[in-house]
Amino acid sequence: MPELPEVETTRRGIRPYVKEQRVTKVVIRQPKLRWPIPESIYTLQDQMILDVQRRSKYLLLNSPKGTAIIHLGMSGSLRITEADEAPRKHDHFDFSMENNKILRYHDPRRFGALLWTEEPIATHPLITTLGPEPLSTQFDGKHLFKATRKRRIAIKNLIMNSHIVVGVGNIYASESLFLAGIRPGIAAGRLTQQQCHHLCEHIKAVLSRAITQGGTTLKDFVNPDSTPGYFAQSLNVYGRTGQPCLRCDTPIKQKQIAQRSSFYCPQCQQ
DNA sequence: CTAAATACCTGATGGC
DNA sequence: TGCCATCAGGTATTTA
Numbered sequence: 626m627p628e629l630p631e632v633e634t635t636r637r638g639i640r641p642y643v644k645e646q647r648v649t650k651v652v653i654r655q656p657k658l659r660w661p662i663p664e665s666i667y668t669l670q671d672q673m674i675l676d677v678q679r680r681s682k683y684l685l686l687n688s689p690k691g692t693a694i695i696h697l698g699m700s701g702s703l704r705i706t707e708a709d710e711a712p713r714k715h716d717h718f719d720f721s722m723e724n725n726k727i728l729r730y731h732d733p734r735r736f737g738a739l740l741w742t743e744e745p746i747a748t749h750p751l752i753t754t755l756g757p758e759p760l761s762t763q764f765d766g767k768h769l770f771k772a773t774r775k776r777r778i779a780i781k782n783l784i785m786n787s788h789i790v791v792g793v794g795n796i797y798a799s800e801s802l803f804l805a806g807i808r809p810g811i812a813a814g815r816l817t818q819q820q821c822h823h824l825c826e827h828i829k830a831v832l833s834r835a836i837t838q839g840g841t842t843l844k845d846f847v848n849p850d851s852t853p854g855y856f857a858q859s860l861n862v863y864g865r866t867g868q869p870c871l872r873c874d875t876p877i878k879q880k881q882i883a884q885r886s887s888f889y890c891p892q893c894q895q
Numbered sequence: 896c897t898a899a900a901t902a903c904c905t906g907a908t909g910g911c
Numbered sequence: 912t913g914c915c916a917t918c919a920g921g922t923a924t925t926t927a
């Protein structure tokens with residue numbers, strides 16, 4: 626389940642293998658992803674990948690003629706394989722490169738995407754409406770406080786809204802709310818300025834820590850079986866229904882908020 | 896405008 | 912052992 630740390634870990638993992646490599650071949654085995662893969666993606670063929678960037682959970686492969694936009698959805702992953710390695714089930718597309726390696730996309734649930742744009746990436750419809758990066762200075766307590774005013778939506782939903790801040794998925798929404806001592810279901814507009822400040826700081830802390838831990842597995846990145854390191858980190862509340870809170874021993878509660886499982890400690894989060 | 900529901904998809908899991 | 916039902920999850924889009 627790629628959240629922002631996993632996407633960033635993927636970016637760092639593939640970059641050494643694809644940056645400044647010419648794409649020798651684009652192979653599409655399954656064009657039906659979240660949106661159909663456009664024919665225009667073949668423009669990437671014979672282009673040099675200048676860099677791999679990330680905006681929100683979108684990976685951006687820059688070339689002189691345009692940008693390939695990759696989203697991992699919920700079950701997507703990218704790996705580097707050797708040129709002669711046979712594709713497996715759910716390996717939907719390949720970018721072969723001059724260095725005799727393949728950038729290969731795998732996605733059982735096909736919620737991911739591969740798109741192509743020749744416009745400046747900032748003008749792309751998927752990108753223009755996005756809120757600030759969570760780790761940037763643009764995202765601070767003031768921004769969050771302002772975004773919460775007069776909003777009745779649950780605070781957990783609000784921080785998962787990419788128009789407000791990008792990159793906060795279901796796992797880290799629950800985790801950061803625990804660290805900030807805020808109930809996930811509370812109306813966003815009821816948060817104080819100080820609570821917004823705390824929540825913002827904890828979102829930044831939990832995401833940076835996860836990226837650091839994801840980085841520990843980077844050396845194994847070419848191993849397709851490598852699991853992202855951050856899943857091994859101790860989660861305080863996510864997936865711990867009924868188990869004792871690590872801070873106060875009260876059993877962790879699970880509640881559906883907007884069709885998403887949310888986890889919290891009824892004692893530590895008021 | 897906001898908020899909630901819907902759509903997309905497969906694999907893992909649980910009940911019978 | 913098999914089969915159906917349920918759930919998980921990111922996010923754009925549709926509906927209210």
